[in-house]
Amino acid sequence: MEDLETWLERVYQADGERKTLDTLYDEWAHDYDQQLWASGNPYIAIATGLIGRHVRDYEAKILDVGCGTGNMAQVLHQMGYRNIEGLDPSSGMLAVAQRKEVYQQLHQLYLDSRVDLADDSFDAVVAAGVLTHGHAPPESLDGILKLTRPGGTIVFSLSAIAYDEFGFKPKISALEETGKWEKLDQSLLFRTYPFSAKEAHLRHWVLAYRKSD
Numbered sequence: 001m002e003d004l005e006t007w008l009e010r011v012y013q014a015d016g017e018r019k020t021l022d023t024l025y026d027e028w029a030h031d032y033d034q035q036l037w038a039s040g041n042p043y044i045a046i047a048t049g050l051i052g053r054h055v056r057d058y059e060a061k062i063l064d065v066g067c068g069t070g071n072m073a074q075v076l077h078q079m080g081y082r083n084i085e086g087l088d089p090s091s092g093m094l095a096v097a098q099r100k101e102v103y104q105q106l107h108q109l110y111l112d113s114r115v116d117l118a119d120d121s122f123d124a125v126v127a128a129g130v131l132t133h134g135h136a137p138p139e140s141l142d143g144i145l146k147l148t149r150p151g152g153t154i155v156f157s158l159s160a161i162a163y164d165e166f167g168f169k170p171k172i173s174a175l176e177e178t179g180k181w182e183k184l185d186q187s188l189l190f191r192t193y194p195f196s197a198k199e200a201h202l203r204h205w206v207l208a209y210r211k212s213d
């Protein structure tokens with residue numbers, strides 16, 4: 001069985017080539033949950049905490065973007081949220097997510113600047129591990145905003161590398177400056193994989209925004 005570091009190297013080496021990336025996630029799906037939780041990566045804990053702080057209605061319609069095997073919704077479901085949909089391009093990851101029975105619907109789609117779902121149709125959108133190099137580009141924040149209703153909540157993890165080097169910094173600033181959203185919350189910068197010496201350089205935040213009315 002390949003370890004977490006090997007899978008991470010493979011997905012980042014795919015360099016955004018979508019077919020390759022989808023195939024890698026299809027193959028990783030079987031071991032993904034065990035490796036994710038064993039890695040100590042706290043982004044799901046923080047993202048679900050911020051949903052709990054900012055989305056007080058358990059009936060809220062929430063979209064988990066890049067839902068993978070459904071770890072985010074599994075926790076949200078345990079917290080009491082019941083109206084969760086998921087979106088991911090990898091059929092292998094979605095098959096694991098489906099078995100958890102925590103999603104009302106799953107959509108095999110990419111997040112990009114446009115997404116083939118109704119505009120303004122979610123009270124909240126959450127994304128962990130997907131707004132990053134070679135996955136969903138900075139313009140996909142426009143796609144998230146389109147899907148979120150005015151006044152809705154957006155929570156996402158963001159790597160410091162994606163922010164500094166892959167265009168997320170100017171995109172996030174532009175959305176703030178043009179009044180598309182306002183920041184609600186930001187975690188401290190944390191080490192993404194606290195038990196991995198090889199990935200010791202990786203850092204993330206989790207951020208929360210409110211889509212403007």
Ligand SMILES: C[S@@+](CC[C@H](N)C(=O)[O-])C[C@H]1O[C@@H](n2cnc3c(N)ncnc32)[C@H](O)[C@@H]1O
Nearest residue numbers: 025066067068071090110111128129130135136
């Ligand atoms: C690191 S995994 C995170 C999975 C899940 N959110 C979690 O935290 O356990 C990244 C996921 O993003 C998906 N992904 C990659 N590019 C994407 C895109 N453009 N739109 C939506 N999902 C994407 C992958 O298929 C994979 O399931």
